[in-house]
Amino acid sequence: MINRLAVIGVGLIGGSLALSLKSKGAVNEVIGYSRSENARQEALALGVIDKAADSIAEAVAEADVVFVAVPMGAMSAVFADMSQHIRPEAIITDGGSAKAQVIMAAREAFGDNFKQFVPGHPIAGTEKSGPSAAFATLYEDHRVVLTPVSETDPAATAKIKMMWQLTGAEVFEMDVEHHDTVLAATSHLPHVLAFNLVGMLAQRDDCDEVLRYAAGGFRDFSRIASSDAVMWRDICLGNKQAILDLLDEYHQGINKIEQAIKDEDGDYLIEVFARAKKARDTRFSDPDLIDNSEV
Numbered sequence: 001m002i003n004r005l006a007v008i009g010v011g012l013i014g015g016s017l018a019l020s021l022k023s024k025g026a027v028n029e030v031i032g033y034s035r036s037e038n039a040r041q042e043a044l045a046l047g048v049i050d051k052a053a054d055s056i057a058e059a060v061a062e063a064d065v066v067f068v069a070v071p072m073g074a075m076s077a078v079f080a081d082m083s084q085h086i087r088p089e090a091i092i093t094d095g096g097s098a099k100a101q102v103i104m105a106a107r108e109a110f111g112d113n114f115k116q117f118v119p120g121h122p123i124a125g126t127e128k129s130g131p132s133a134a135f136a137t138l139y140e141d142h143r144v145v146l147t148p149v150s151e152t153d154p155a156a157t158a159k160i161k162m163m164w165q166l167t168g169a170e171v172f173e174m175d176v177e178h179h180d181t182v183l184a185a186t187s188h189l190p191h192v193l194a195f196n197l198v199g200m201l202a203q204r205d206d207c208d209e210v211l212r213y214a215a216g217g218f219r220d221f222s223r224i225a226s227s228d229a230v231m232w233r234d235i236c237l238g239n240k241q242a243i244l245d246l247l248d249e250y251h252q253g254i255n256k257i258e259q260a261i262k263d264e265d266g267d268y269l270i271e272v273f274a275r276a277k278k279a280r281d282t283r284f285s286d287p288d289l290i291d292n293s294e295v
């Protein structure tokens with residue numbers, strides 16, 4: 001049971017945690033802070049938070065648990081603003097999509113209190129953002145990864161694990177580097193590809209005509225290009241090397257496909273497409289392996 005939860009960044013991710021814990025009776029009071037006054041007032045009006053704080057200092061001052069769910073590029077400034085105001089026994093956690101950069105920022109900001117910081121990442125979300133996008137069941141039957149480091153207090157990790165379990169999520173622990181390379185492949189690269197494809201088509205003079213004939217496959221692939229630009233800029237810059245490595249591999253693959261089309265090498269295309277289909281139909285459809293639930 002959490003007495004006071006402070007949520008810094010009351011958007012989709014922070015707001016959904018607040019709503020979920022409130023719906024389970026797992027928290028007495030949620031105090032929220034977002035940089036935008038509009039977001040704070042909206043979160044309050046929607047009942048996502050019980051109280052809106054006017055500053056980060058006010059939000060964290062009496063909190064038992066602080067959840068930071070701002071775009072990754074804002075994390076280090078938020079941590080610095082919190083560090084002098086947080087209770088020494090409070091536990092801090094976050095929902096950032098890549099972990100190494102956030103951990104570095106937390107280590108720098110929190111000093112001796114860094115042991116109280118439990119890095120986390122809910123592998124659940126949608127392409128929508130802001131307090132109105134938050135919903136109580138977002139994390140149900142989804143995975144949450146925690147990436148504690150050697151300094152992290154195991155008791156803090158256990159408390160955050162329990163908090164996420166109360167939302168209905170399944171919690172895993174993972175090494176930081178492993179998390180960042182895995183998520184670059186399954187989440188960050190696909191978003192970059194979707195932004196590029198949709199942006200490319202949007203610049204065409206005949207864009208409306210092209211989209212009129214889009215089928216379900218285009219809708220599926222393009223949904224994530226509706227995600228927030230600031231959030232994805234920060235993820236790309238915050239997980240730079242892992243994404244660059246994958247882009248390099250991706251270029252090599254797409255170049256080979258391009259060459260095969262030029263050469264009319266149908267056998268190569270069959271080989272690549274059939275291998276992907278087999279993987280998608282077998283391993284990628286296994287619910288124990290991949291989350292196929294609708295967002």
Ligand SMILES: NC(=O)C1=CN([C@@H]2O[C@H](COP(=O)(O)OP(=O)(O)OC[C@H]3O[C@@H](n4cnc5c(N)ncnc54)[C@H](O)[C@@H]3O)[C@@H](O)[C@H]2O)C=CC1
Pocket residue numbers: 008009010011012013014033034035036039069070071072074077078095096097098121122123124125126127128129130131133228231235
């Ligand atoms: N959207 C998604 O599907 C997922 C997002 N994440 C991560 O969760 C974090 C939050 O993402 P969302 O909730 O989707 O974003 P969001 O845009 O819905 O909410 C972010 C909130 O942070 C506030 N904010 C921005 N800069 C701030 C600052 N400097 N100080 C205080 N508040 C600030 C905004 O006003 C907004 O209310 C990001 O780090 C993202 O990488 C993790 C999993 C899924």
Ligand SMILES: O=C(O)C(=O)Cc1ccc(O)cc1
Pocket residue numbers: 096097122123124125126127187224295
């Ligand atoms: O909308 C989708 O399909 C997503 O992929 C949501 C998402 C976005 C960022 C994350 O770090 C985790 C999940």
